[in-house]
Amino acid sequence: MQIPFRKMHGLGNDFVIVDARAKALPLHPARIAALADRHRGIGCDQFITLEPAAPGADAFMRIHNPDGSEAGACGNATRCVAALLMAETGRDEVTIRTVSGELPAERLPGGMIRVDMGQPRLGWQDVPLAEEMDTAHLPLTLGEVADPAACSMGNPHATFFVEDLDALDWRVLGPQMENHPLFPQRANIGFAQVITPEHIRVAIWERGAGPTLACGSGACATLVNAHRRGLATRRAQVELPGGTLDLEWRLDGAVLMSGPVATSFLGQFDADAFPA
Template sequence: MTGRFHKMHGLGNDFVVIDARVDAVAMTVSRARAIADRCTGIGCDQLIMVEPSDSADATMRIWNHDGSEVEACGNAMRALAVLIGKATLATKGGNVQIAPDDSGATVEIGAPRFGWQDIPLAYAMDTAAMPVGWEQLESPMAVNVGNPHVVFFVEDLDAVDVERLGPQIETDALFPQRINVNIAQMVDAGHIQLRTWERGAGLTLACGTGACATAVAAIRSRKATGPVEVAMTGGTLTIDWRDGEPIRMTGPATHVFTGEADWSRFGA
């Protein structure tokens, strides 16, 4: 059960990456949670598995820190571009194109979806300006960019208690599969400041799909024009999108080290 892993990060959003095409390991919710534990495991926000695929160059599977398997992770997609090179990846959120470049990597994650069933929401409503709110956070836009997001635009990002409100919104009954929560402040038409409460991982230094969802929401509501610079605690991503086209995300990703682990020590 001993195999190799790579520790990587995208703007501080960190991953344990296992290339199961080379070092196969049976992954379960409990094992993923144990590996991600920062005190007794290797420690990461997300565990990433690269597996064989019949429809793409490889399959990308993603487990959050809490052991839940999710559809997409933008920062990890850039990390895989650095690790394995240009490729088409099959994910639970759809196929994506990844390629390393001078900035780190560029990823095309497909076109966003806005239907209430696509998010999904518990019942029908306008996803461009949802008639709901949590304290000062009101009328968000919902968008699926391979995984589900809500985006709130506020005047003062620092005035929002993201760590308190984030988990309340994430687990609200309106979102049957939970939700990623993005709080954004427009700087100007080409720059956004963002903090993201990530479903299953909590407050993160950076969220690639969150940056994509927020840029799409800003462009769709005419607050911004692409390309948009999205600044997060861990750094900045460039996001570009036109209606009917895939979202393009560009930014850094870093390989930190390669290690070996006995996976049997992390349970079954």
């Protein structure tokens, strides 16, 4: 079975996007993992499937990590899908439904896409954590990093604040903390250096994906956790390895994320060539 796809990215955070709104496609975790493989498949940070949505949304977006596991949120993919739906409908505003809720998006002057990522969830049960504690200060130490803050942006995030990001071997520390027993659903692990209250550098180890050039929900979590710790204002530029996102945590609780999207190429794959 030949399945068309589109390869897109937001700041280098790349996605394979397929359209299953007209009919269900034979895409299961093992097949998705094979397609996401960068050596034997197409390669991507997340595999995105568009599905029919109930009234009130333009499409349902299902997100899979490259290991085949399902994710609850992906900010950069949301912007990419929003751009596709805007081109399809001719509108500058669309709403995307995910397993974590509805995400309104709009096109800004200059072509940037802004997504309302919703309100961060700050309770220990919401992250979730394995036991009750203050999510602004987790009693965790790993090597030279300690005392992260945690929240959920539709998926679990923990943020360590460091003095010098360039001096930190975060690619070694990230997978160790991703699987810590405190995170029963694993977690995305961010390592953030606050340059000024309006400028934060961050590198993120994504659960099920590893190091990526950009993580939209991780950037949102970084701003939220930095503001909770008194390190940042409610609006800041969050600089990731692949580029910079404009983030605002509004007083009504919503986190707005703005940034670019791009299409790399179009293609099709033979589903039968990948394991079911």
